[in-house]
Amino acid sequence: MPNKPRLEEALDVLRAELAAGRSTTTELTTRAVWLALIRFGRQRFDTAAIPDSDGLLFQYGTYAFSGRPMFTVDLTRQFDISDVDGEHDHYVQVHCELRYEPEPALDALGRFNSWFFHDTDADLDQWFVTMERRLELLLERVPFEIDVYEEPV
Template identity: 50%
Template sequence: MEQAQECLRHALSPGQQPLAELDSDEVWPRFVRFGSQRFATAGTADADGLLFQYGTDSFEGPPVFTLDLARQFEVNDASGEHDHYIQLHVELRYEPVFQLRALGHFESWFFHDTDDELDRWANGLGHQEIWTIIRNFPPTEIRVYQEQV
């Protein structure tokens, strides 16, 4: 898991293309491809998950529409008990124009080692209305970061 953030950055920009030049049509399939790579994680069903979420929020100042793609890893302590989660995020931020705000808030999780299939989950999300709308607006910022939750 220590290499996951580096793997994510490489998956997003394999040819050294700056993150700022990417759009949602490029980021989503690259994130899914990164999500298919397996890492050494705990043996629980929710130890390795992907999160697709969007909405308009003002957590850090003025309102912004954010498409947040995250990968979450469970970290256990020395006795094998849950300690915390590590989340790797790719956030595409947009001006909160009416068309994006009208999408509301949405989230969907996928977890490896369950009965769900990554391709089925990703293909289902690929048919969401957001893709038709968001393509009309360039992201104002793309952030890649890691946090402990």
Template identity: 50%
Template sequence: MTRRPPIGEAMGLLESELRAGRRALAYPDTEDAWLAFLRFGRRLFDVPDTPDADGLLLQYGTHSFDGPPTFTLDLARQFEIADSNDNYDHYVQVHCELRYRPAPALQALGSFDSWFFHGTRDDLDEWAQRLSERAAWTTIRMLKPAEIRLYQEQV
């Protein structure tokens, strides 16, 4: 049986996937980041055996959380954390947030989100295919983000 890494290793594994196959000093474009996120998303972690214990989220929209309005594509992985009695305690989210310079075409996309959860009847590759077939993906997939921010938070 293959050992599943603990959730504490998730951020480092995501960073490794983002670096994998990239030319030295090259800044990844949206497609590179998406493919790295999917490789990271295929890795199974040591999580509780509950339906929502390990989820992937793609969400985008124009927001002004910490400055002027910016179009943001957020690729996140959410893990359930259980207490000592194996009951839900909280979630940890690992984010790969891509921020883009303002552009009318991006703002026109509005906002969107889609979840995938391991341990359900859904298939990760089918979920990814459905997302990459969206008209919005044609607009953003070849863009280079102005900034990529990786972070982890408890929610």
């Protein structure tokens, strides 16, 4: 469908959503990032109209990926990439990671993850509402760091 961006444009679409309405002098709050992710999550891309071809992953926990522990919220869009015969080849994930200094209230949240897949009977708006409740402690905060990237998996 011509209205749908190509998968190769997903990272640029996410970056544009994060930049929308933001002045160069303001830092992004978690709420602003979350609203950008909702817009990005609603945008449909040129994928096969089958379950598992376009998914959203919401996950968090305290991890030491960069050497020191950080509370990390990882908001990911995953696309199925098929080979020339239409068979699954690999996935491409577009990540928006928000990192916060660890503190007891955040550590107490533990680890959590939840998937949503387009082209299923699941309700996207209800999934967003449920995931936003998990962000309550963070919505008004400015993350210590935001990392936006794409990777094949």
